[in-house]
Structure formats: structure tokens, C-alpha cells
Amino acid sequence: MSKSTKWFLIIFGVLAFIGITFFLLFYLMMKSVGERMEVVTTGYGSKIAVVELRGVITSSEEVVRQMKKYRENSSIKAILLRIDSPGGGVAASQEIYEEVKRTRDGGKPVVVSMGALAASGGYYVSCGASRLVANKGTLTGSIGVISEFLQLKDAFDKIGIGVKTIKSGRLKDAGSSARKMTEEDERYFQALMDDVHRQFMAVVENERHMKHNDVLKLADGRVFTGEQAVDNGLVDTLGTYEDAVMITAELAGISGEPSIVKERRRRSFWDGVFGDVGESLSDLKQEILDRPVLSYRYVGPY
Secondary structure: OOHHHHHHHHHHHHHHHHHHHHHHHHHHHHHHOOOEEEEEEEOOOOEEEEEEEEOOEOOOHHHHHHHHHHHOOOOEEEEEEEEEEOEEEHHHHHHHHHHHHHHHHOOOOEEEEEEEEEEOHHHHHHOOOOEEEEOOOOEEEOOOOEOOOOOOHHHHHHHOOOOOOOOOOOOOOOOOOOOOOOHHHHHHHHHHHHHHHHHHHHHHHHHHOOOHHHHHHHOOOOEEEHHHHHHOOOOOEEOOHHHHHHHHHHHHOOOOOOEEEEEEEOOOHHHHHHHHHHHHHHHHHHHHOOOOOOEEEOOOOO
């Protein structure tokens, strides 16, 4: 074997080793993305699981999965649902509420601890719990429905863009940004809004044991502070997160300090490098692409 051949094989081997090593590292890093691990954060007694609902509600899948998991786990004595959300999609909010209610009615206590904001869909979800706890300055309530439509017809006309729509069904393109909304379109969408608003109020009436007229007075989209919400019967009691933990333990019959169990996503290499960028892109996607047509969502400043 010539000297040049030997050097070629050595260099090839080194490059192959580097390539395989890089591939394995890349594979392991990608495999870790999204993996979740369960950790006990504090305490030493019987277990309470903490499930978090944060940000705009665009999907019910993750919260429902955790609620079901902890409901079926006999070592978990109760669930503390921490909510810091302006609400979101009607269907997603309703699905989470039903899962919370199913857990409560199945005999496992669920306590809601409200953070800075638990409004609209965030409040809808809360109604399924055994006990609602808010801070004094929590913003909650916002019992109402909203839908926003882009109106681009005038802008299209100015820049010479036309849209040709072929449809069957008079209202099939109602809400299209390519044409102005007619009075018939507005009546159609208002009827939808009124119906899902009625559904929201019915849940509040039933879960908070309130009269229809009393709920109607509060169901105009306003938010209330925690103190106002307690006075109006929308929330059970004022308290911090730690207070909510103790209330949850009491409902579960746990003496002493409970163990707090929660899921945490394993932080990958990519999270460290691109974490902030990824979160920003995710927020932008939620705001633009994932916005549902019908929303139990608070749109004020927060």
C-alpha cells in the first residue's frame, strides 16, 4: 500500500468518525426535544399534581392529557390547576372545562389558582373546579365572546388586486376579507356570538349556583379584580398560590405539607440556543395563524 493511500484512509477514517459523532450528537439532541419528565418540586407528604394553563388557549390537547393522566393516577390525591391566561378558542376552552369537571365529579379535587389573568376562556375553564382561588389583583371574568374580521376590500381595490369567489350557499363566504360584510353577514355572526355567549352564561349559572339575571348583569365582557369577583360570586376565595396549595391539600384530606408534582419539559440544546426566538415565533403563530373564529378571549391590555 502506497504512502498516499495510507494517508487517504487515515483522513477518511477521521472524517468518518467526526461525521458519525456529529450525527449521534444531533440525534440525541433532537430526541430530547419535547420530552417531559415528572419531578417532585417540594414537600414530603401525599402528592398533589400541578397543571399549568398559560397564554392564549389555542389547543386543549396538552392540558387534557395531563388532567386525564393525574386523574387516573391513584398516588395523586388532588390537582392544582394554575391559570394565567386571557382565554382563547371556544371549543378548546370548553374541552378543557369538561375535563376539569370530569375529574372533579370523579372524586378527585381540582383547585384553580388564578395568576395575573384568568379571563374569558380562562375563567370558563375555572368553572369546572372544586374551588376557585384568586389573588386580590387577579383580572378574571370577561364573560363574553369575540370574533374579529380583517376588512381588506378597500386596500385590494387601491393596489389593483381582485378576488373571484365561486360558492354554493348564500353565506358560504361570510366574513371573507376580500369583500365588505353585509348586514345579513353581521346578523349571521351575531347569532353565533349570542349562542356561544349563552353557553358561557349557562356554565356560570350552573357551576356558581347563580340566577340567570345575576349572571346577565356580569356577562357584558368586563373583567373584575379578584376582590370584585369574590363579592360577585364568581370566585370562592382570595389567596396566593401557596394558599391554593394548602386548600388543595385540605380538600384531599392531606395532613402536613404535600408533595408537589409537575411535568417539566426537558430543556434541549436548541432551547438554550434558540429558546427566546422560538417562543417569539410561537407567540406570533398563535396571534396570527391559530386565532379561532369564535373566542372566549380577553382583548384588553395585560
